[in-house]
Amino acid sequence: MPWGDLPRGGHEAADGLILIDKPQGVTSHDVVGAMRRLGATRKVGHTGTLDPMATGLLTVAFGRATKLVQYLTGADKRYLARIVIGVGTDSDDADGTAIAPTAAQSARVGQITAADIDGAMAELTGSIQQVPATVSAKKIGGKRAHDLVRDGHDVELAAQSVIIHSFDRTSDVVAHTHQMEGLSFPVLAFDVSVAVSSGTYIRALARDLGEKLGVGAHLTMLRRTQVGKWDIADAHTVEALCELIVGEQSLPIVGIDAVCALTFSRISVTAQEAERLGRGLFIERRDPERIAGANKWPACAFLGEQAVAIVSPRSKQLKPDLQIRI
Structure with a gap:
């Protein structure tokens, strides 16, 4: 790896995103490899390639958040x-x-x-x-x-x-x-x-x-x-993350619930509806009164502050396109 022998994280990284400031001369795949070692998991993916010549913001997903990559790659x-x-x-x-x-x-x-x-x-x-x-x-x-x-x-x-x-x-x-x-x-x-x-x-x-x-x-x-809504001001260098791991600290990951809240329009659901979505079943569509923010699709169904599923409209119902929690 370009950074040499990286320390291995003592525990598997939490589900979510980490913002990396990629240096020049390093590939996006190099960054993913580094995060796999620091995060002690193979389940890592980035949301948009940066050329080796380029520097700057590379958003990297861990665990269940890798399911969201297909949506995050479409951000401005x-x-x-x-x-x-x-x-x-x-x-x-x-x-x-x-x-x-x-x-x-x-x-x-x-x-x-x-x-x-x-x-x-x-x-x-x-x-x-x-x-x-x-x-x-x-x-x-x-x-x-x-x-x-x-x-x-x-x-x-x-x-x-x-x-x-x-x-x-x-x-x-x-x-x-x-x-x-x-x-x-x-x-x-x-x-x-x-x-x-x-x-x-x-x-x-x-x-x-x-x-x-x-x-x-x-x-x-x-x-x-x-x-999207992620900014280079909040990004971390790989070297700084290595210091955290050496100091037995956790990686500064944005949790999957916060990622969904910042990325999608929000739809509040009941516990019964959340259970149906978790089983891949449709729920009744009752918008726009329960949709916060712009009426954009796909949206994220939330039970309280917990992201449940990414949903899209099908006639008078909502279809779970991606189950975040099952």
């Missing part, structure tokens, strides 16, 4: 990033091989203003069609795109609908040069803040921004700061 996300325009790469980020720009593209870089950049970013805000980066974890015929590219296959990914909630420049545009094969190419660099729907590739967004400006582009930094 927020990132900080640095974009360089003028030179693209085959992976759309700094880990890839640079693609030499044409003379016309290099000349174009000197004509691009901050206003041009802001205007192109505005055009990429809202509902858009995005082709994922070819060097990505997107699956084609059961195989990940980056594996197919590595094996020499030509990869063509279909465009998918994504939502760019906001795409804002947060720094001045700085001109410098990119060195490649003994040559210098003019580039422009700047920082951005971006909020997106699940399934959006920030690398692809940088690439598309360059295309709108008539030049290549790629990411040189990416940091995820929010996943």
